[in-house]
Amino acid sequence: MNIRDHLPLVQAPESVWNAIEAAIRQGKQDEKRKVPRRRVAWAAAAAIFILAGGVYWFGVRQAGWIETNGSARRTLRIADIGSVDMGPNTRLRIAADRADQHRLTLAHGAIYAKISAPPRLFFVDTKSGTAIDLGCEYAMNIGEDGSGVLHVTKGWVSFQWHGLESLVPAGALCRIRPAKGPGLPYFEDATQEFVRAVDQGALDSIIGSARVRDTLTLWHLLSRVAPGDRARVYDRIAVLTPVPAGISRGRVLALDPETLNRLKEELAWKW
């Protein structure tokens, strides 16, 4: 049995109904006010999101640059393939750090890279071209104008700029020229006369003063001189060191890539 069934029915006073109606009206007005507040909240969230995105974007860009001051040096580990020593006043950025590509951007300064990895895994971009590791150790310095020097101490480095390539082996160096890319590589023990001739681009002097080891430079000249001068360069190589059988003069002069590569590999046995 329910006790509610035994209670008497009584009429509510008028004042109670008035109070209830007033309360209902107040509630509807509150709901109307809540809509603009939600909009404001959404707008604020969007603003915070955009602001955070902007801060992140600028932050990552800035944080990616690593700088040393006038006296500091710093060593960067390059995954498990080697290291890069930064000299004073050097600014660089890690552009890619993946298993298949490790890439730095060197804005200016000096680095010494020691890499032990298969070729074409480590790259350093500069204003005047890209140094591509072919299994090597090398020093490179770049000025703010993009000029510099690449000096290889072990293995090979390829320096490329808009299709122009210098292959620099251990013991050789190559000047890096703004808006011109890599110069002709030559061995550090080359004669002053030869180095002067290379710097001046004096073909006759280069050919005339070249030693056996300077076939490194002559080999690069083959693809850089005018076609009419190519035979002179090749003939000088052939005078300095016997060209192995199977390397055709005609194919070299036609700049056949496979023949040129074979010639370079054979010449390397005399460097």
Added chain:
Amino acid sequence: MEMVEGKKIGGKKIAPRPSNVAMKTARHRLLPLAMLLCASPLAWAQAFTFEIASPVAAQDFRVKSAAFVFRTTGCPEAEKVEVSATGQSLAGTERKSVVLKVVASSKPGVYAVLQQWETGQWIVILKGSCGQAQAGAIIPVGPHGFVREASKFYSRPPAAAEIDAAIKAIPPGGYK
């Protein structure tokens, strides 16, 4: 055009056919010369020897720190080639000798001699064989790698006297 020997026909002089005697004489003179010319490249091709180079010649990043790399030439059957290397030095009156490990590079027939010796002045003695043919070399090594100009090559293993002479030839203070 009619061919008439030794006569000028149509503005061209045709040489007379040589006599049998002249032909025989020429054959006697030319045959040995032709045989020599044919035999010489064969002889050169069969000369089994060593060739040395900077590690860059191996085109293999794994041997970039080697003291030098070498290959053999003149062995028609590359799989028969056997090579070994020994390091020797003279510190005062004491002679030191070390058997060196020869590392095969990724290029067939190209080997590397890694620096496995103490600092100082050393020479590396290479010995090789290709069947019955033999070859040898003495390679002085300085702080900056091998010394090409002072290296010596033989068609046999180097004799003890030649090794002694190479060690004694090291300049005071060593090769630069």
